[in-house]
Amino acid sequence: MSHAPQYETSYGGGTTYEPEPEPGPAQEFFPRQATGGVPDGGRAEARRAARRKRAKPKPWPKASSERPESLRRLLPQALVVAFLAGGTSAFVANDKAVRLSVDGESRTLHTFADDVGELLEDEGVDFGTHDIVAPTASTALASGDEIAVRYGRPVKLTLDGQRREVWTTARTVDGALRQLGVRAEGAYLSASRSKRIERDGLDLDVRTERTVTIMADGRERTIRTNAATVREAVEESGITLNGQDTTSVAPGSFPRDGQTVTVMRISGRKEVREEPIPFDVRRTDDPSLFAGTEVVERQGHQGTRRVTYALRTVNGVKQKPRRVRSEVVREPQTQIVKVGTKQLPNSVAGADGLNWGSLAHCESGGRPNAVDASGTYGGLYQFDTRTWQGLGGTGRPQDAPAEEQTFRAKKLYVQRGASPWPHCGGRL
Incomplete structure (x- = not known):
């Protein structure tokens, strides 16, 4: 007697047999819920499609007319039981119960995600470089895992006068201070420690003791x-x-x-002083004057400046006066000087061979700027001003160069001989 196959079904007028389904990925039967149920698309759909694959039915040998009728009735029931048992095992094996905490808000959910990053993506939880995800996004998930996401918050912190921007995952001022290592005992805080830090951040001024x-x-x-x-x-x-x-x-x-x-401790007063302003000197060339001769055409005058000083005593010690204000009372007048450029003659006929050096030494000690005690006579040869200017000189004789003085002394000698020098004329 031949052994009957495990499952059978009737097709039309005869009895055929189907092979058992080939092993495949666990099948998911239920749609994903918003809180972590089975996904209704994506990877879950791909896994369901894989499990639906069936081998092409092959006809079994014809059943014996003596096969019990009860076996034919049990076949559909056995197939359903086997199918449900395989799908339920796959569903249970891939479903994970995890606890997710996002910025302090916790909930338990079921997920088919393979790792933390996939779970957060499925749940619509975004995170950036300043946020903390623990464990890391690449960590594989297992049932019972706890995942925490803490968002970073910008804090514009002024600590003891120094301003900088920092990031913290703390949700309160107190938590941020602890996280940043700021000693807050006795410190001034611009916000209470219990103040909540929102996602857009906070300005915080801290002055430690x-x-x-x-x-x-x-x-x-x-x-x-x-x-x-x-x-x-x-x-x-x-x-x-x-x-x-x-x-x-x-x-x-x-x-x-x-x-x-x-x-x-400072005490002080103000003092006003008048100070002179020096005048400038402007020189102009004059071709009518012999070279080396300078004549003051306009006398210069100093100006006056009124200056206010602060006089201070600091802790009993006098300080250097400090100028606090200045104003010009009278402008200075520039002095104008004519400077001769005319070439001095080399000689005067009738007087060149005389000993003019000896005469000068006798009259003035050889000093071109010498002036007698009365102030009447000046220069090497002790001219009076009237005689000097009568010889073509300008200004005073003692202000003229030595060469010009000698030249005019020679002219005077040609006119009057040695008589202008009654005591020293014999030395010529």
Whole structure:
């Protein structure tokens, strides 16, 4: 007696047999829900399609007329049971129950994702470089896993006067301070510690407590302060700044930890002084004057400037006067000087062979700018001004070059001989 096949079904007038389905990927039967159910497309659909593949039915040998009728009735039921059992096993094997926390909001969900990144993508959770995902996006998922996403928040932090932008995943000011390692005990905070930091960030000013030493009036005071300025720290120490009083560092500057600040008691007054303004000298060439001769055409005059000075005493010590204002009372007048450019003659006929050096030495000691005690006679040869100008000289003889003085002395000798020099003329 031949062995009957396991499953059979009737087709028309005869009985045929189907082979068992070939092994394949686990099949998914249920649509994915919004909270992590079975997906209705994508990879899940591909897996369902793979499981639907069937081998082409092949006819079995004809059944014996003696095959029990009960076996034919059991065949459809056995196929359904086997199909359901295989699909349910695949569904259970791929479904994972995980706990997802996004910025502190937690929920449990079921997923068919293979790794953390796939789960977050399926759930529509975006993350960037400043966000934290734990475990990492490439980590494979298993049932019972816990995944946390914490979003980064920008904080414009001014810490002890220094401004910078930082990122934190903390959701409150207190958490951000701990995460950033900022010592907040005794510190001034521009926002309460419990304030929530939204995704768009927060401006936060923090002034930590510092030790500052104040020196004033011969005493030293050391305080702990979170003051924003040196002036505030001085006032907290019980010291008052009056009038022109100031500090050794700018009163509006930020007090640093360990800094020593000296209070300077200042008294002072203003003093007005008149100061001279020197005049300029302008020289112009004059071809009518012998070279080396300079004649003042217009006398220069000094101007006057009125200057206001601040006189200060700091902690009892007088300071250098400080000029605070200046105004011109009288403008200076420029002095104009003519400068000769005319070539001096080499000789005067009838006087060149005389000993003019000896005469000059006798009259003036050989000094071109010599002037007698009365102020009447001047120069090498002690001309009076009237005689000098009568010989063609300009100005005073003692202001002319030595060569010009000798030249005019020779002219005078030609006119009057040695008589103009009654005591020294014999030396010629």
